Amino acid sequence: MRRTITGFSNPAVKFLRSLRDKKYRKREQRFLAEGLRLLTDAREAGRLPELLAMSSTRTPHPLLDALEADVAAAGGDVIEMDEALLAKITGKDNPQSVCGVFAEWGTSLAQIDRVAAPIWLVAQALRDPGNLGTLLRTGDAVGAGGLILIDDCADPFSVEAVRASMGAIFTQAVAQANWAEFIAWLRQGAGQLVAASLRDAQPYRGAPYAAPCFILIGNESRGLPQDYEHACDLRVTVPMLGRADSLNAAVAGAVLAYEALANLKP
């Protein structure tokens, strides 16, 4: 059954809006995804929102009809509200005409099946949710298995990360761990840990990448701690021909991931 909601003080509106805040997201173990495209990506990946919120002025679309039917069939909630109210939730002037609330899923290392993919992205203390989402999106493109978040990273379930992932949050595995947990887990099986480095490194181009290849990207301002670099099996240098000594974190991850992909392929 579709319900219509009219007031900003409605509990459902307050709940939806609260999910923009990490504190409430973590308490509720729920997150928001906006837009029909993202919600359709989720549906195709087998993830349905528990709650679907639609603008009363939305343009009809068969994919939205299919989504609404699936949510209702799964026992989910469907609510309709005017566009101004939806804009309050999404915090944007031109809101998407639909958004959904998803239950977060587990992000333990134990769920990572390392041999399921030749490439894994690993980010350390990544602070920018846009970079995090962009790494997920790149992971999808290179056929990676997922993104492992080391130490204190941005929240993969934030609206910004989900949006930047362009749906990859629903298809790439995501794990969270501290460095000690990660390195202990990594060394229990096959896995080559690779990082870009200026020290004791070989050219990134044509380097001996080996699957499963774990590509480690450091914090946006500080890069990787030196002992994390030392723990890598392969350190590579990416040409830096200008004045700067580093790339954007998501860009660095992509350049290494595509190089690994080209060298891992038969």
Next chain:
Amino acid sequence: MRRTITGFSNPAVKFLRSLRDKKYRKREQRFLAEGLRLLTDAREAGRLPELLAMSSTRTPHPLLDALEADVAAAGGDVIEMDEALLAKITGKDNPQSVCGVFAEWGTSLAQIDRVAAPIWLVAQALRDPGNLGTLLRTGDAVGAGGLILIDDCADPFSVEAVRASMGAIFTQAVAQANWAEFIAWLRQGAGQLVAASLRDAQPYRGAPYAAPCFILIGNESRGLPQDYEHACDLRVTVPMLGRADSLNAAVAGAVLAYEALANLKP
């Protein structure tokens, strides 16, 4: 002479704050850059702020002393204010302790010396200032000459673009033009126009990139118009092994630029 400013209603504070808004930036032909690192990059590139604003609680630094001396010697303005006031200008909770106002410079195609660099980045209708700044940063890294902005792009002098460029706004050339102007200019001399495409394209890896190589990146949502793709001399495909059919714009530019760099090198 260093002046101290105390009130939010001070004209200098209002002026600085107004530069966060594109309308005022364009009217004043001035832009803001924040942080000692960025201002030092500017200084080393031969660009000094007309006005330097510093927090009264800043940590002393020899590079800041050198910057202040240079600004004063060039007849610029140096003002000091408390951190809360500087936070109002920069719009951040943890403001950098220094920011500067720069005069914008010309961005006509006429200033581009195409043979001065083997690679040029070209973005079409790029809407995200973070992507724009990241492309400038990547351009610096690959030894590109600069970034040409086609059609209606984000403002390269916005605070977000300047910040994401990590100083490359001061060293990379920036030009703005519409497509007709650009293509007319391009065909007046040497230049290979390259784009990622799904149609009539060859693998991006090892493709015959030739200097000066102009790498064209399309709009974040819509990609490149089909006739722009047709106008390219080389169309290449980047592997997309997952569900999505595109990369983040700044990521796509970087993957192509690094591939071009590897193939252009002797």
